[in-house]
Amino acid sequence: MSASLSVRVASIETITPVIKQFTLASTGTPLPPFSPGSHIVVTLPIRERMCRNAYSLLGDPADNGLYHIAVRRQDASRGGSRYLHEEVKVGDRLTVSSPANLFLPSWEARHHLLIAGGIGMTPFMSYLHEFRRRGVSYELHCAFRDSATGDYRAWLEQQAGQRLYCYESERPDFTRLLAEKPLGTHVYVCGPDAMLQAVIAAARDLGWGSGRVHYEAFAGPQPGRPFVARLARSGGEIAVEGESSLLEALEAYGVEVPNLCRGGVCGQCRTVVVEGQVEHRDSFLDDSEKQRHRAIMPCVSRAQSDTLILDL
Amino acid sequence: MHLAPRDTQAFRGNFTYRNSRKAIERFPFPFPEDDYRYSVNIEPHRLPGPKGSVYEHMLDIDEHYLSETAERDMVLMQDPGRCLAMPHMEPACWDLVEFVMSCYAKDYPEHFSFERQGDECLWENRPLKIQQRFRFGDPASLPLPPMEYIGRQMQGDFALLDQRHGDLFMDAGVITSPADWSLAFDAGMSFKQWHGPVPLAHEMGVFERALKYLCAIQAGGPVRRLNWTMTIHPRMDSSPETYHEWGRDRTTITPDNVGKDVFLRVELQTLVRMPRSHALFFGIRTYLISLDDLVTNQVWARRLHRVLKGLPQALVDYKGLSRYRGTLVEWLSQYDDDVEPREYSSIGSTT
Numbered sequence: 009m010s011a012s013l014s015v016r017v018a019s020i021e022t023i024t025p026v027i028k029q030f031t032l033a034s035t036g037t038p039l040p041p042f043s044p045g046s047h048i049v050v051t052l053p054i055r056e057r058m059c060r061n062a063y064s065l066l067g068d069p070a071d072n073g074l075y076h077i078a079v080r081r082q083d084a085s086r087g088g089s090r091y092l093h094e095e096v097k098v099g100d101r102l103t104v105s106s107p108a109n110l111f112l113p114s115w116e117a118r119h120h121l122l123i124a125g126g127i128g129m130t131p132f133m134s135y136l137h138e139f140r141r142r143g144v145s146y147e148l149h150c151a152f153r154d155s156a157t158g159d160y161r162a163w164l165e166q167q168a169g170q171r172l173y174c175y176e177s178e179r180p181d182f183t184r185l186l187a188e189k190p191l192g193t194h195v196y197v198c199g200p201d202a203m204l205q206a207v208i209a210a211a212r213d214l215g216w217g218s219g220r221v222h223y224e225a226f227a228g229p230q231p232g233r234p235f236v237a238r239l240a241r242s243g244g245e246i247a248v249e250g251e252s253s254l255l256e257a258l259e260a261y262g263v264e265v266p267n268l269c270r271g272g273v274c275g276q277c278r279t280v281v282v283e284g285q286v287e288h289r290d291s292f293l294d295d296s297e298k299q300r301h302r303a304i305m306p307c308v309s310r311a312q313s314d315t316l317i318l319d320l
Numbered sequence: 321m322h323l324a325p326r327d328t329q330a331f332r333g334n335f336t337y338r339n340s341r342k343a344i345e346r347f348p349f350p351f352p353e354d355d356y357r358y359s360v361n362i363e364p365h366r367l368p369g370p371k372g373s374v375y376e377h378m379l380d381i382d383e384h385y386l387s388e389t390a391e392r393d394m395v396l397m398q399d400p401g402r403c404l405a406m407p408h409m410e411p412a413c414w415d416l417v418e419f420v421m422s423c424y425a426k427d428y429p430e431h432f433s434f435e436r437q438g439d440e441c442l443w444e445n446r447p448l449k450i451q452q453r454f455r456f457g458d459p460a461s462l463p464l465p466p467m468e469y470i471g472r473q474m475q476g477d478f479a480l481l482d483q484r485h486g487d488l489f490m491d492a493g494v495i496t497s498p499a500d501w502s503l504a505f506d507a508g509m510s511f512k513q514w515h516g517p518v519p520l521a522h523e524m525g526v527f528e529r530a531l532k533y534l535c536a537i538q539a540g541g542p543v544r545r546l547n548w549t550m551t552i553h554p555r556m557d558s559s560p561e562t563y564h565e566w567g568r569d570r571t572t573i574t575p576d577n578v579g580k581d582v583f584l585r586v587e588l589q590t591l592v593r594m595p596r597s598h599a600l601f602f603g604i605r606t607y608l609i610s611l612d613d614l615v616t617n618q619v620w621a622r623r624l625h626r627v628l629k630g631l632p633q634a635l636v637d638y639k640g641l642s643r644y645r646g647t648l649v650e651w652l653s654q655y656d657d658d659v660e661p662r663e664y665s666s667i668g669s670t671t
Contacts, residue, residue, distance in 0.1 A: 011540040040539055041595040069596055106540030112598045114484055115408055219485040268536060276536060 012051070013039065015075065017100045023078065024158045027127065028093055029066075032075040035101065042107035044069050044134040045224075048077070049105040049270055052091050057252050058260055061088040061228050062270045064198075065107060066133035070141070075104070078160070080127040086231050086251045108268050111198070111224040113138070118192030120146035123180065123207055125199020126153055129160065131224060132198065136167045149185065151175040151199070179203075182210040196222045201291075225271055225291065228308070229253035232287065235311035239263070239320045240282045254306035254316075263320055265306060272308035279304050280319035285312035323385045323431070323447050328394065330387035330554070331497075337554035339613055343383055347609050348374045349617075350546040350586050354626040356635075362533060365542040365590055374588055377427040378542065379420065380605055385475045386447060388497075388556065392472055395496035395557050401504045402496050402559075405467045405480075409492040412480045412599035413467035414457055419594065419601065420470045445473055467492060476588075476605035479503065481511075483598055486535055490514055492599075497556035497606050499549045499585060500640060505560065519634040534591060534600060542592040549639045550648075551585045554608045573644035578651040579612035582644070584624070611651075621655035628652065 015032040023029050033039075042065055052059045063077035082089045096102070111131055113120060120139070122132045129150055139146050148168050150161075152175070164172050173180075186195060186207075195216070197207040204223045211221045237246045237254060248257040255277055258265055267277040272290030281304050288298045290305035297303055304316070330337040339347070369375025374382075395402055405413055421443050425434035433444045439456040450473065454461035462469045471478070471494035479493030488511040495503040506514040511531050512522075521527060537543060551558050552569035573582060590603040615621040628641075629649050636645050 042539065043596050043598040106538065107595070108538040109598055112483070116484065268538065274536065275532075 011106045012103050013106060015039070015102050015104050017096060017098050017102065018074065020096070020098055021159075023160055026081045027078055027158070027160075028081075029076060029078050030092065030096070032077070032102065032104065034073065038073060039075060040106050041072065042069055042075075042134075043109050044113055044138045045111035045131050046107040046109040046134070047111075047131070047269075048075060048107055050077070050088075050092075051103040052088050054087050054091050054251075057249065058256055059086060059088040059091070059252075060256055060259075060270060064111075064130040064134070064224075066130040068137035069134055070137065075107075078127060078130050086229065086253075088228075110269050110274055111196070111222065113196070114194045114220075114222065115142075115144075117194035117220075118145065119190060119194075120144060121185070121189055121193050121195045122146060122148040123182070123185075123195065123197040123199070123203070124148065124150045125197075125203040126151070128197075128199035128203075128224075129164065130198075132196070133160075133163075135196075136164075140167070147171045147173065149173045149175065149180050151179060151203070179206075182207050183214065186210050186214050186216065194220045194222060196224075198224045201225055225273055228271055229255075230289070230308070232310040235313070236315045237311070238315055238317045240317050241320055248310070253308065254304070254310060258306060258320070265320075267307055270307045272305050275305070277305055277307050279306050282317040282319050284316035286310075286316070287312045322383055323381075324383045324387060326386040326390045328387075328390050330384070331391045331556040332394075335553050335555070337384070337387065337608065339609060340383055344609065344613050344616065346373055346382075347607055347614075348546055348586050348588055349620050349623075350548045351623050351627050354623055355630045356627045362530070362543050362545045362591075365544040365592075367542075374605075374607070375544070378423045378590070378592070379427070379474070379476070379603065380588065381424070381428055381431075381475050388475045389448060389473060391556055392494075392496045396468075396472070396494075399561055401561075403468050403471065403494045404503055404507055405465060405492040406482075406508070409467075409480055409482060409597075409599065410459075412482070412492060412594050412597035413465070415594035415597045415599065416478075416480060416601065417466045417470045418456070419592070420474060448473060468494065476603055478604060479602045480594070481600040481602055483535060483600060486531075487511055488531065488534060488600060493602075495559075495604075497604075498559045499547075499551070499587065499606075500558055500560060500563075502560045517638070519638050520632070537591055537593050537600065539593045539595040542590060544588060544590045547587040547589055549585050550641055551583045551608065552581055554583055554610070556606065556608075570640060570643045573647050575647060575651055578644075578648060579615070580610060582611050582648060583608045584611070584614055611648075615652075615655055618655065621652065625649065625652035625656040 014035045016035050017030055018033040019031040021029045047062045047064045049060050049062050065075055066078055067074060067076040079089050079092045081093045113135055124132055132148060148171060195207060195211060197204055204225055208221060231250050234250045235248050237248055244261060246257050246261050248254050255265060255267060265277050265279060268274045272292055275292045281302050286301045286304045287310045289308040292305055293303055327336055367378060374380045421434040424432040431446050435442045441454050441456050443452045459466055477495045477497055479490055481488040482491040490506045490509050493503050512527050515527055555566055558566055586607045588605040592601040594601055628645060636642055
């Protein structure tokens with residue numbers, strides 16, 4: 009688990025009506041350096057509960073001193089992005105985790121094929137700084153749901169020039185895109201789950217080895233039905249509200265569960281279920297594990313039954 | 321902290337290496353129980369650790385700093401292959417420069433200082449009388465390649481492990497005091513490949529679990545573990561490359577020289593994520609203690625006797641103790657009055 013850092017909101021920029029960029033500065037000792045593709049987890053005190061959301065660092069990894077994150081307002085979600093958009097002001101203090109990286113470029117690639125859906129471009133923004141320094145071969149394909157991407161698009165055009173391909177209404181033809189690439193190309197995709205699955209399937213059908221396919225979902229926990237989590241070993245009982253993830257509720261109760269991605273991908277928070285039916289929302293457990301209901305990824309998954317008994 | 325003289329005979333020749341009382345007291349004795357079994361015995365390297373202990377700082381320095389750096393110079397002069405940095409590890413090498421200089425300067429300000437303004441750096445290593453201005457990221461501004469430059473000023477060995485495809489690769493490092501392994505031989509190997517010779521652990525699934533854990537280590541979350549073996553004489557460089565110089569020493573142990581000639585060799589292994597390259601720093605800081613010094617601690621003496629007595633034969637062979645374990649256990653038994661404690665009677669080849 010990463011150590012937590014106290015940061016000050018140094019500036020807030022409105023990129024589009026739904027995207028704001030937050031620049032975070034240290035409040036004492038310099039912020040730890042990071043590698044391209046890293047993210048931080050931001051702790052947001054929403055009313056009495058703590059909401060923790062992961063955001064990619066989009067700045068230059070060689071820059072010491074500041075973290076930049078882009079936050080897309082998600083009105084249908086649990087309130088973390090709305091809180092950042094509406095409540096957080098310049099000068100406010102926030103608690104964030106040390107940077108963690110689950111989406112590092114594979115430097116042995118001969119060519120890097122980057123595919124982003126909407127705000128999924130943010131991890132690639134940190135890639136581009138490092139790609140330029142190392143002079144590697146790459147291309148970036150960005151699909152936008154709306155054309156309102158403002159300054160980011162201009163910045164990408166300036167950085168990537170001819171290597172940037174934008175798609176506004178149509179979806180890129182992933183099979184054609186991948187089929188044209190020489191052996192030694194690695195593909196990276198960050199975007200909505202449907203896009204990830206389409207790229208992974210296209211790569212598999214074309215016979216790409218899994219080591220050449222990299223992806224990061226930006227799906228955080230979604231709200232759901234309230235339920236009760238009972239702790240078999242320590243004997244506690246926790247009411248998990250609809251807006252809280254199980255992991256957040258455990259943390260608020262003082263139970264430490266190792267975690268990194270908080271998006272159901274990395275596998276760190278896997279917890280054994282003693283009794284109850286799980287509503288699985290992760291992409292870590294395989295189908296047979298999901299059917300057995302003996303394990304849960306509490307960062308995103310919830311309960312189908314009213315009560316879930318955990319081996320904690 | 322007192323840094324002893326630059327003694328070039330400490331770890332070879334007439335072996336002038338000695339531990340002070342203080343060094344004996346802070347020795348990282350590796351056995352928490354009377355029997356030794358494999359486990360993924362990794363714990364967070366929480367800093368600062370207990371004051372004065374080997375865990376106090378990120379990178380431990382002690383009274384042998386000057387002798388060990390002198391020994392390192394000699395080994396590298398005779399065999400430059402002990403230092404290796406594959407071209408793709410260049411960013412990790414600069415991460416290492418920043419990591420070591422920052423840690424040393426912060427934790428031992430009386431001996432080291434590191435100032436940085438943008439990319440302009442000033443490094444001072446007073447014990448080795450080094451003052452160096454350089455541009456961060458510019459290899460031409462240092463007298464040696466960056467990893468070798470700082471690696472020669474470090475007490476202890478290290479490797480820089482590249483992480484890709486959910487695996488770790490031995491792609492860089494400076495290893496001058498290995499416990500019978502070779503960086504040149506392991507170069508480029510994956511985690512399971514370089515652990516190939518370790519007995520029993522593969523079947524137990526130890527390496528799968530360890531690899532998953534290590535790949536998930538993040539910046540700001542360093543971890544550590546202790547490893548151990550034994551060495552005849554305080555010989556730091558017990559490498560396969562020099563086996564012809566030390567291998568026969570294992571045949572020379574008698575009841576009369578056990579206490580003086582046999583050393584417990586403990587490695588404090590630290591694993592630290594390098595923040596910009598995402599390489600994993602694997603530090604191997606070696607501590608040697610003669611059995612004469614070790615048995616001044618009665619708890620250690622008794623426990624070492626029990627551990628060695630119960631050690632499975634496969635591990636005895638792997639650690640190179642086969643020739644003298646009997647002599648050793650017999651000699652240590654004088655410090656263990658409890659002849660057959662129940663806890664370990666069931667394991668190993670004791671009966």
